Amino acid sequence: MSSQSQAHRAYLALERLVVTLKLKPGTLVTERQLLELANHGRTPVREAIQKLAWQGLIEVRPRVGLQISIIRPDDRIHVMETRQQLEPLAGG
Numbered sequence: 001m002s003s004q005s006q007a008h009r010a011y012l013a014l015e016r017l018v019v020t021l022k023l024k025p026g027t028l029v030t031e032r033q034l035l036e037l038a039n040h041g042r043t044p045v046r047e048a049i050q051k052l053a054w055q056g057l058i059e060v061r062p063r064v065g066l067q068i069s070i071i072r073p074d075d076r077i078h079v080m081e082t083r084q085q086l087e088p089l090a091g092g
Contacts, residue, residue, distance in 0.1 A: 007043070013040070014037065014048050017037060029067075034066070
């Protein structure tokens with residue numbers, strides 16, 4: 001499996017945990033916790049974290065850790081709608 005594919009799978013696993021609120025908004029998490037939750041290696045999970053941070057779903061807080069962003073219900077709908085539109089274009 002390519003590293004890009006692994007990163008995408010790690011992203012999908014973590015994104016699902018965030019948007020379904022299994023990772024509660026405002027919660028501080030470590031990279032190690034996300035590694036275990038995504039069940040992928042360090043590099044794919046780091047790439048997934050970068051993408052989630054870019055999307056505003058996770059905040060990278062230097063010297064503190066990673067914080068799950070507080071999202072409103074309309075944010076969650078927007079994220080899912082955007083993903084549904086973009087995934088076919090990305091071949092995902």
